[in-house]
Amino acid sequence: MIDIEVFIKTFIVLALFGTAGVGLYGVIAKPHATKKIISLTILGDTVNALAILLGYRYPGGIPPVYTGQPPNEFVGSAVDPLPQALVLTAIVIGMAVNLLIIYIALQTYRLYGTLDTRLIKKLRG
Amino acid sequence: MSGVRKVASAVALLAIVAVLSLGAAAGGMGPFFDGIRALGTFYLSTAPPQIAELVLGPSYRGLSSYSPEVVTSIVWDYRGLDTYFETAVFFLAIIGAVAIYRGIEEPVLRRPASGLSPIVRAVTKFLIPINIAVAASIALHGHLTPGGGFQAGAALAVAPVIVIVVFSRRYLLERGVTKLKALFLRSVGLIGIALVVLIPVIWSVLSGEWAWVMQNQWKPGAEVFSYPAYLGGALISGSIWFLNLFEFLAVSFGFTILFLLISIDEDTVRSCMIRGGEECDRY
Numbered sequence: 396m397i398d399i400e401v402f403i404k405t406f407i408v409l410a411l412f413g414t415a416g417v418g419l420y421g422v423i424a425k426p427h428a429t430k431k432i433i434s435l436t437i438l439g440d441t442v443n444a445l446a447i448l449l450g451y452r453y454p455g456g457i458p459p460v461y462t463g464q465p466p467n468e469f470v471g472s473a474v475d476p477l478p479q480a481l482v483l484t485a486i487v488i489g490m491a492v493n494l495l496i497i498y499i500a501l502q503t504y505r506l507y508g509t510l511d512t513r514l515i516k517k518l519r520g
Numbered sequence: 521m522s523g524v525r526k527v528a529s530a531v532a533l534l535a536i537v538a539v540l541s542l543g544a545a546a547g548g549m550g551p552f553f554d555g556i557r558a559l560g561t562f563y564l565s566t567a568p569p570q571i572a573e574l575v576l577g578p579s580y581r582g583l584s585s586y587s588p589e590v591v592t593s594i595v596w597d598y599r600g601l602d603t604y605f606e607t608a609v610f611f612l613a614i615i616g617a618v619a620i621y622r623g624i625e626e627p628v629l630r631r632p633a634s635g636l637s638p639i640v641r642a643v644t645k646f647l648i649p650i651n652i653a654v655a656a657s658i659a660l661h662g663h664l665t666p667g668g669g670f671q672a673g674a675a676l677a678v679a680p681v682i683v684i685v686v687f688s689r690r691y692l693l694e695r696g697v698t699k700l701k702a703l704f705l706r707s708v709g710l711i712g713i714a715l716v717v718l719i720p721v722i723w724s725v726l727s728g729e730w731a732w733v734m735q736n737q738w739k740p741g742a743e744v745f746s747y748p749a750y751l752g753g754a755l756i757s758g759s760i761w762f763l764n765l766f767e768f769l770a771v772s773f774g775f776t777i778l779f780l781l782i783s784i785d786e787d788t789v790r791s792c793m794i795r796g797g798e799e800c801d802r803y
Binding site: 404412414417424449451457461466470473477479483485487492494498502 | 528529532533534536537540541544549550552554555556557559560561562563565567568570571574575586588590591592594595599602603606607610613614616617620621663666668670671673674755771774775778781782789793
């Protein structure tokens, strides 16, 4: 008899690992800088989602905001706030760093006329 | 791509997933779904002021950050230095982008601004004040409800993008949202964060008592200094409210600079880069 809970947990984690693998593959194997940037955002978002999942708890799972319930009940059922705090800053920093990378790619395109890393590698002078 | 490379890529992809799964199966992800870590329990049971005042003894009350929103109290109190240096990374990313666009300032536009259809423009005029109000409420209630300076800044940064798309870049500039003003307000936010972080140290030097960098409430060993947890009867959670406000300014106007720069007409940028003529601001 298959435990449906174990199946769902395994499925979610494997799906996230697979997505992270696809992101990593895109960063390394795709020659075009735009596709590298897209893959990088996929990789970053997947890692963020995985971190949020690590802080989840199944019986309970209420948000970590105290709203006046008995303290023991709150501590016993709220999700882990630490991954959420780390991911919160990581998202905003990721957005700023992504914009910086996009700016650099834009400047590269203006200077070289292409974003294909195979062609940029061959340029001299 | 050749056949060998395709096969090698697929094998590498499967190997990455397999190695990650191996780590997870060996217990590398901690207590998964089943309860939370001891550190999380500590944060949950000390941060809210109600729990601090009811449950914790007087000697432990100084470990509280007096914020019912535990995520915000981690971001700005328990792990405040992390956030401080992440703000530094944010600062450097924006400085880098501004440096790439140095010397390029769009001249007074030759053609009149048109924008999208009147329906879209009318709806946007209603939506922008709502957007700003929501962002301000996320920032100023960040210590009570889910939210805070980062999220509010990202929410407010949506407004200039919508205005640029629906109206034009010129519309935004004519209403006073310029790069220099945004740089100024972002700097005000960053200086405010640095001040709030350093006020305990300055106070410590002046008074001779002990206080930590980024101290919010009193801590064991530094009992005298603490930011006021309540202001006029309203809970402001000490320094958290001020840090949220300043981070809101820094993040929202930092992103405004980036969106203003990236929406500059590509022809203008190219002519500035090639000729550097009088239509470009050189400074």
